[in-house]
Amino acid sequence: MGQLTFGFSPCPNDTFAFHALVHGLVDAPFTVEPVLLDIGELNRRARSGDIDLTKLSFGAATAVGDRYRLLRSGAALGHGVGPLVVARAAAELGEAATGRVAIPGYDTTAFLLLRLAAPDLGEVVELRYDRILSAVAAGEVDAGLIIHESRFTYGEHGLVSVADLGDWWEGETGLPVPLAGIYARAELPGETVAAAETAIRASVEYAFAHPEESRDYVREHSQELSDEVCDAHIALYVNEFSVDLGGEGLAAIARLSESGTRLDA
Numbered sequence: 243m244g245q246l247t248f249g250f251s252p253c254p255n256d257t258f259a260f261h262a263l264v265h266g267l268v269d270a271p272f273t274v275e276p277v278l279l280d281i282g283e284l285n286r287r288a289r290s291g292d293i294d295l296t297k298l299s300f301g302a303a304t305a306v307g308d309r310y311r312l313l314r315s316g317a318a319l320g321h322g323v324g325p326l327v328v329a330r331a332a333a334e335l336g337e338a339a340t341g342r343v344a345i346p347g348y349d350t351t352a353f354l355l356l357r358l359a360a361p362d363l364g365e366v367v368e369l370r371y372d373r374i375l376s377a378v379a380a381g382e383v384d385a386g387l388i389i390h391e392s393r394f395t396y397g398e399h400g401l402v403s404v405a406d407l408g409d410w411w412e413g414e415t416g417l418p419v420p421l422a423g424i425y426a427r428a429e430l431p432g433e434t435v436a437a438a439e440t441a442i443r444a445s446v447e448y449a450f451a452h453p454e455e456s457r458d459y460v461r462e463h464s465q466e467l468s469d470e471v472c473d474a475h476i477a478l479y480v481n482e483f484s485v486d487l488g489g490e491g492l493a494a495i496a497r498l499s500e501s502g503t504r505l506d507a
């Protein structure tokens with residue numbers, strides 16, 4: 243099967259989960275060439291279908307159409323993992339959302355959840371996810387929609403949480419929050435896709451069994467985050483759904499897709 247390109251983010255959860263596959267520590271009939279990009283860029287790249295395996299926001303899957311198909315392993319999905327809306331002072335979500343809001347990407351699941359929870363949005367400003375906290379703190383925007391490690395560090399910028407969109411989603415649906423999954427390019431042979439799914443599952447299981455082995459790789463790409471933040475990030479976003487979506491995970495993804503379709507109708 244040769245080599246496959248594999249797009250994922252440099253965030254601790256991804257480098258932790260996929261370290262073993264990237265470094266040949268699990269059996270696979272192929273090698274992988276990592277393509278480490280922010281989730282917003284991965285979502286954009288998926289429109290051209292030029293990466294063999296890629297992380298993709300569930301909120302972006304409809305726009306990608308039939309270029310990719312979802313794998314059951316490697317996903318970021320769970321309870322208590324949703325994006326937050328933060329601001330400089332306490333406010334109701336509806337009030338904060340009518341101002342100037344920074345988001346990490348129009349195709350992100352986070353933005354879809356915000357649109358569902360607060361349909362009367364004001365001006366939306368797209369920023370790379372790691373620039374949002376400083377933009378809110380500096381008054382460049384009124385509120386920010388944050389993902390990844392920003393969930394653990396917004397207090398250091400003097401900001402407060404206005405809303406937890408994961409709590410909102412779970413309250414509305416009773417389902418886990420579906421953030422992003424691993425997708426395979428539709429043109430890949432079925433046996434290659436099956437092997438990729440198995441190898442990614444094995445990589446996640448290896449990470450759980452040998453958590454210290456990936457530490458240097460995680461730190462290399464963690465943008466100077468502390469070990470404590472990296473560990474908290476991994477513990478939150480890598481879980482049983484990362485091993486296999488299962489029926490509950492698939493139901494959550496389907497519910498999000500249906501909600502997005504109705505919103506855009």
